[in-house]
Amino acid sequence: MPANLTPQYYAAEDAYKKASSVEEKIEALQEMLAVIPKHKGTEKIQADLKRRLSKLREEGEKKAKTARFNPFSIEKQGAGQGIIVGFPNAGKSSLLATMTKAKAKIAAYPFTTTLPLTGMMPYKDILIQLVDTPPLTSEGAPPGLLNTLRGGDLLLIVIDAGSDDCLEQVEKTLSFLTEKRVIQKEIKQNNLPDQPVQDERKYLPYIIVANKMDLQNSEDNLTILNELMPGLTLTGISLKEKTGLDSLKDRIFQALSIIRVYTRAPGKQPDMENPFVLKKGGTVLDLAYNIHRDFPERLKNARVWGSAKFDGQTVARDYVLEDGDIVELNIG
């Protein structure tokens, strides 16, 4: 059966041949796998690509362990990782600096941030990691950035709402990230992607942060944006005047699709300061597994305060928990 490979595939293969670093090779192979027509005639090639990819990933991990500093691999911390992305001067570094205590370099000229920087954003009683990244350009992204983005849980696309080219910034960023299959094409409510996806990779949810709402043209620009791209959810903020920041935090939490679950030992007061963080849809069993690997086996029963019909109701291990629930696990 003929493979019938597409121009897109050959372009990706070309990028693979030209790639010099492991990072770039992985990126290109992922692209090849994503665009290869999926049918019987390409099964062998697909298998070969996957083999090469896993070999490279192993190689990359070994390298990362021995390398002193790998600027593009961002170790995850906290309840979720939101990656800040956008064109130069939009306010990416200011966002990190304002929402976290990280000291990113902020300057009135572009290309100040050359390496990803991270900080922790307190939200209610959890910490969410934010990552500042080097800017996108009209040619795309600096090498390695795509892998940083793909490793995140959420993208915060920052645009300068006061600038004349803010529409262009949104269009270019969205089409670039869609083309690279970091985000999903169709604009869904709240920009949340459908899961699961057919593709090998998972798409990232994103929030478009319209910064500099203190500037004169910002309101008009947003009105135009909303008219031209209906369905796009924009979150207006001003880092200068510190407006809109609380609702941005709420949106970040929502978009991460996580819940906070508190635990209590039988007969004791619940620990309301250190919640466990689960993915939305997480069950009692997931919680038990999070606390200790052998808890699921030893779990006798669980009681829930909060989402249960009545306080302290005994629930099954597949009971789906909700944000704010308090759970008592009885372990044998």
Ligand SMILES: Nc1nc2c(ncn2[C@@H]2O[C@H](COP(=O)(O)OP(=O)(O)O)[C@@H](O)[C@H]2O)c(=O)[nH]1
């Ligand atoms: N007027 C106004 N200026 C801002 C705001 N946020 C950031 N800036 C300024 O925009 C410039 C670029 O900010 P920076 O965070 O370095 O942008 P980055 O290149 O995206 O990291 C700096 O001069 C900031 O002081 C805002 O909300 N309003």
Ligand SMILES: [Mg+2]
């Ligand atoms: Mg910057």
